Amino acid sequence: MSKTYSDLIFDTESTRNIDEANSRINIGWITSRFDVAEHLDRKVVEFSSKLGAEQYNFIVYPVGGIIRGFWDPRRFPEAPPNIDLPDLQLANHLWETYVCAGISEWIDCDSENPDFAKFSEQELIKELNYACYLGLRTVVLNLTRKSSPNLAKIIKKWLWTKNVLFTIWVSLPTNLPKNEDLWSVWADFRKDCANFNGVRLQAILNITADLQDEFLELKLVERWKAEPVGAICVHSDVFTTGKDGQAVLPQLYQKLLQNLWMFDSMRLLLKQINDGTKYRQNLRREYATSLRFTVRNVTWMRQKMAKETDGFLATSNLDYHDVLQAPLQPLSDNLDSGVYNTFEQDPVKYQRYRDAVQLAFMDIAKDKESVVVYLLGAGRGPIGTMILEAEKRYNSECRDKNNKLKIKFYVVEKNPNAIVTLRFMNENAWRKRAILVESDMRSLPSLAKENNYEQPDLIVSELLGSFGDNELSPECLDGVTDFLKPTTISIPQKYTSYAAPIMSLNMHQTIKSAIPSFWGKGLVGHGRNEPELEEDDENEGEYVQKYPQGMAISRLDQIYVVYLRQFCALAENKPVFTFEHPNFAKTSNDREIVLDFDIDRAADIMGFAGYFDMILYKNVMLSIEPKTFSNGMISWFPAVIPLRKLYRVAEGDRIKFVISRKSDADGVWYEWNLEIHRKNGEIFKSPLQNQNGESYYMRK
Numbered sequence: 001m002s003k004t005y006s007d008l009i010f011d012t013e014s015t016r017n018i019d020e021a022n023s024r025i026n027i028g029w030i031t032s033r034f035d036v037a038e039h040l041d042r043k044v045v046e047f048s049s050k051l052g053a054e055q056y057n058f059i060v061y062p063v064g065g066i067i068r069g070f071w072d073p074r075r076f077p078e079a080p081p082n083i084d085l086p087d088l089q090l091a092n093h094l095w096e097t098y099v100c101a102g103i104s105e106w107i108d109c110d111s112e113n114p115d116f117a118k119f120s121e122q123e124l125i126k127e128l129n130y131a132c133y134l135g136l137r138t139v140v141l142n143l144t145r146k147s148s149p150n151l152a153k154i155i156k157k158w159l160w161t162k163n164v165l166f167t168i169w170v171s172l173p174t175n176l177p178k179n180e181d182l183w184s185v186w187a188d189f190r191k192d193c194a195n196f197n198g199v200r201l202q203a204i205l206n207i208t209a210d211l212q213d214e215f216l217e218l219k220l221v222e223r224w225k226a227e228p229v230g231a232i233c234v235h236s237d238v239f240t241t242g243k244d245g246q247a248v249l250p251q252l253y254q255k256l257l258q259n260l261w262m263f264d265s266m267r268l269l270l271k272q273i274n275d276g277t278k279y280r281q282n283l284r285r286e287y288a289t290s291l292r293f294t295v296r297n298v299t300w301m302r303q304k305m306a307k308e309t310d311g312f313l314a315t316s317n318l319d320y321h322d323v324l325q326a327p328l329q330p331l332s333d334n335l336d337s338g339v340y341n342t343f344e345q346d347p348v349k350y351q352r353y354r355d356a357v358q359l360a361f362m363d364i365a366k367d368k369e370s371v372v373v374y375l376l377g378a379g380r381g382p383i384g385t386m387i388l389e390a391e392k393r394y395n396s397e398c399r400d401k402n403n404k405l406k407i408k409f410y411v412v413e414k415n416p417n418a419i420v421t422l423r424f425m426n427e428n429a430w431r432k433r434a435i436l437v438e439s440d441m442r443s444l445p446s447l448a449k450e451n452n453y454e455q456p457d458l459i460v461s462e463l464l465g466s467f468g469d470n471e472l473s474p475e476c477l478d479g480v481t482d483f484l485k486p487t488t489i490s491i492p493q494k495y496t497s498y499a500a501p502i503m504s505l506n507m508h509q510t511i512k513s514a515i516p517s518f519w520g521k522g523l524v525g526h527g528r529n530e531p532e533l534e535e536d537d538e539n540e541g542e543y544v545q546k547y548p549q550g551m552a553i554s555r556l557d558q559i560y561v562v563y564l565r566q567f568c569a570l571a572e573n574k575p576v577f578t579f580e581h582p583n584f585a586k587t588s589n590d591r592e593i594v595l596d597f598d599i600d601r602a603a604d605i606m607g608f609a610g611y612f613d614m615i616l617y618k619n620v621m622l623s624i625e626p627k628t629f630s631n632g633m634i635s636w637f638p639a640v641i642p643l644r645k646l647y648r649v650a651e652g653d654r655i656k657f658v659i660s661r662k663s664d665a666d667g668v669w670y671e672w673n674l675e676i677h678r679k680n681g682e683i684f685k686s687p688l689q690n691q692n693g694e695s696y697y698m699r700k
């Protein structure tokens with residue numbers, strides 16, 4: 001049986017460099033009422049140094065001082081102690097590094113007692129201001145209610161209107177019924193904060209002895225991968241005593257923690273639930289040791305596994321994860337040498353092309369001395385090399401010395417720059433076997449007539465984007481149909497796009513905030529319009545790309561290419577559009593489909609992930625669809641088709657992804673929207689996106 005991820009994490013091999021691995025994990029101690037000691041508010045240095053010696057990197061400390069922090073609100077309307085945590089005891093940079101501001105736990109801006117709610121608001125503002133005064137980088141807020149609209153209102157205003165440096169960590173309630181969905185509590189809170197930047201507003205998940213139901217179901221846990229989780233707080237009563245008498249995390253908790261551990265930049269927190277540490281000197285250190293042991297190899301292991309699938313991507317210094325890329329348009333733009341070079345690093349794609357071509361020769365070259373092969377859209381020629389290798393392999397496996405197949409080889413490319421490389425390849429690598437045709441393949445029927453080119457037995461092309469047809473392969477290949485024989489075979493024979501609904505706060509925010517700088521305002525957009533020259537006085541003759549639908553909308557009405565990491569797929573993929581070649585019947589390439597997905601958990605849909613697979617020939621295929629993914633292939637990352645907003649769905653809802661592929665004389669575009677069919681029969685329809693190709697238009 002193959003090893004599970006968790007088994008691998010604890011392999012001796014993976015626990016090399018323990019000190020280095022441990023040092024990447026930052027653990028904070030939450031000061032609790034069990035730490036209360038005389039004059040502690042004047043002894044933050046001693047307190048944090050002691051914890052430092054016990055392997056904690058920072059503390060969460062009541063920002064108003066410990067006496068105020070643990071004041072009993074039942075004494076209201078008596079006032080709590082004033083803020084009394086003198087700044088002078090610690091150098092400024094040490095406050096920043098070692099201390100997070102704990103907001104007093106008694107503060108309750110959503111209290112049923114309106115006087116106390118009002119009073120809480122005033123005291124909260126004082127504490128936030130004091131956290132700013134101390135220059136602290138993190139503020140910890142505790143949610144104690146299912147819904148905290150007043151608190152959210154105050155925090156929203158702070159985040160959106162004040163130029164402060166701290167990140168707010170929102171610790172999720174631990175006092176709700178076990179079946180309450182904590183994700184929804186968090187998602188409501190961040191929505192009430194108008195989904196402020198996930199770098200500045202993050203959740204703290206509490207791992208308690210009495211685990212919430214949602215942490216026991218993988219599909220519910222997965223949603224946290226789509227959210228900004230700043231820290232995971234483990235409660236001390238979760239630990240048990242191990243064989244050697246030390247505190248350890250039980251296996252179930254270890255697995256949960258490992259599963260939630262996305263990055264080593266996340267933080268762990270330890271919250272004391274009882275006064276055990278009073279009686280066992282080493283207990284605090286044991287907690288920290290056990291937590292580090294649990295997560296220290298997770299990222300390392302993930303990277304190691306990624307190296308096996310990502311090949312050169314994993315070894316490159318660039319982190320491609322969650323980075324937005326505009327899909328290439330190799331038809332309307334001429335690619336540069338670096339882009340071709342990146343394609344050519346793929347260890348899988350070209351070999352599959354070679355295998356497919358060889359397989360096709362078995363069918364079309366029987367008893368023939370020669371077959372005519374056209375490579376359509378050759379780039380710098382890597383598939384050309386594979387075609388010649390397929391010929392060689394076919395000859396060595398299927399022919400004898402005196403009866404070799406010799407293909408007639410045409411290589412078509414419209415990029416005049418790539419033609420320079422192709423000429424070089426032809427002379428130096430292909431022994432002048434190729435006839436180079438510098439042309440758009442759609443002119444081939446007329447060019448062939450003029451130049452007496454032979455009709456192809458086989459056409460080979462690779463004109464696919466992350467969403468299959470989005471680099472206009474159907475339009476390009478249809479352009480050569482009139483020149484084909486009725487028996488001509490196309491590699492690929494068929495390709496299909498796929499889509500699945502996803503959640504990802506990070507992706508939504510990244511797309512929304514990808515606004516061009518002043519100097520980028522004239523860059524060609526991806527929509528129908530070209531940049532315009534502003535000739536009025538005010539604009540000094542600058543170029544501007546205008547968006548009739550508005551810049552904000554235009555960002556969200558485009559398709560992107562993204563190596564997705566911080567996301568959660570909400571359903572299995574479904575096929576979207578299929579194209580088959582040759583298209584002798586000249587069937588229209590316009591398409592329309594409605595895909596139904598049943599929703600099995602509460603979630604915020606940000607859009608759809610897009611994938612494709614292609615049948616090169618018979619059983620030789622390439623795929624980026626996760627279930628059939630061609631291992632090791634790096635040529636395509638998934639597509640992301642965003643929605644304009646995050647849309648909340650509930651378990652039992654059915655959603656419909658309505659998407660059409662449209663075209664006119666100059667180009668092709670997709671239009672899409674979402675329908676939510678609620679369990680109670682209500683139907684919601686989101687606005688139609690990218691109408692008329694205004695934001696995302698693929699020029700023919």
Ligand SMILES: C[S@@+](CC[C@H](N)C(=O)[O-])C[C@H]1O[C@@H](n2cnc3c(N)ncnc32)[C@H](O)[C@@H]1O
Nearest residue numbers: 330331343377378379413414415440441462476
């Ligand atoms: C995705 S790249 C693939 C390049 C190469 N075959 C490879 O696999 O590395 C597509 C290539 O097709 C070319 N191309 C796209 N549309 C074309 C057209 N209509 N006629 C000729 N070449 C085209 C592009 O310039 C580009 O070089």
